Amino acid sequence: MGASRLRFFALIFILLPFLFLFGISYASSELVINKAERRIDLTSSIVRVYTTLKVENTGPSSASEVLLAFSPAETEHLSVIKASFVEGKRKKKTFSPLPVNPTKLPSAPKGTQLFSLSLSKPLNNGESITLEVLTIFTHSLQPFPVEISQSESQFVHYRDSAVLLSPYEIKEQITYIKTPSNKIESYTRVDPTNVVGTELKYGRFNDRPAFSFLPIMVHFENNHPFAVVEELIRRIEVSHWGSVQVKEHYRLVHAGARHKGVFSRVDYQARPAFSGVSSLKHLLARLPPHVHSVYYRDEIGNISSSHLRGDSQKSELEIQPRYPLFGGWKAHFIIGYSLPLQDFLFETEEGKRYLNFSFGCPFVETVVDKLTIKIVLPEGSKVPTAEVPFLVEQDQETSFSYLDVIGRPVVVLKAKNIVPEHNVPFQVHYKFNRIFMLAEPLMLVSAVFLFFVACIAYLNIDLSIARPSSLQSSKE
């Protein structure tokens, strides 16, 4: 990881003179960024970068897309890009989201990943627009020292560029980095750099050519527990008899600085402010309203340390793992709950049904490395199709549960690098004939009826070997 970053920086330095050439050649092609402001939020384990770009078209032809560039290290950890086009000023701002698609550019330095934002109306010569871009990176904070003992604080490294990596010339730019506390051990000094409290300011930088890169590193305290779910399997089972049942298998790990030495429960309980400050004590899950029959257990049984609060708007489930999680420690557990059907299942005018459910992980500030969602539809559902607002891997299988003959169709959705911003509704459409609901009761009815038929047959058929006594007496 570190080596690949170093290699990238070396590459950048070698290529820098060429980059200037490229920059000049590319700058002639239309767009220029007049002002770029970047706010990097490092307060949790997830890195959120809010970028505001003022883009101007200086070329003769109109432009229909704006490109964003990411270094190879960033691309590896990139989770979400959301871009919107801003209209109006101050309080009357309106944001309209723009579609983001990966793209390629021959003049870009090797390894740079580009994304294009398609503008709703083309940008003509001399016009300028304001764009707001939110990018989210996971696993971008490297704990340093890599191992800490129970009484130590967790410090992390964050590497980035002081200037925005962009395929366009940037006339004026500024970068703010927000840290969780004012304990900043060290940071790369680039002229001009400024620290005020928990905020680091790089800039302002003027007239930077395209694809400029100025590596920086910040070393700061971050005691936020790095809750990472290595694998999450959510099984959503729909029953037309009035319930949606959800079962979630978690493989949770604390991905922060690894724990070193022994664990003292006495210290941990007696002095929570100094001992195990970066440990994972509890997790909060935001569940849909009207949730019931919630359970929280693992391989060896129920875990009693959980609380459920709820009103008509939301439900909150607070769980404590069986033991506090220190860096590198893992926990496996299962959470299950039931939801009323009418909140999630709908029928369109054409008679098609669809399930509307939330994607992602219900836990707040938690990264999911590998997410699998299995939507189990009732038996007899036809042509299931999933509609997810972002790119996911889709698959189908069949599962068998209570009273199934042909099996239930299952839609499998797989995604990687999931953050709380992915908690948006997705839909699964399918066709269903109501008459199939009678299949299960009729199956039970016929089973009981078969028992009666067997009784009738047994009582009416004479299985004795001896001749009936009435026949015997008549012979005599």
Add this chain to the structure above:
Amino acid sequence: MAPSAKPIGSPLPEAWYPTLALLLLTVGFLVTATFFIYEATSSRQSRSLPKELATGAVASIFLGFGSLFLLLATGVYV
């Protein structure tokens, strides 16, 4: 989503499931009892097959639906 979409719930209110299960199963077992009383009290010659089948069918309908609602009431959503 579409504004015309209307929510789908269960065909019967879920609060009825335990009562329905109890009621249907009680009736089902009563009919089963009459079936076996009839089988035990009548001789092989005097039994009528249609009557046996009819009682069995009625009992199985009640027991079948009763056990379905019992499953649903206990949280086994089929």
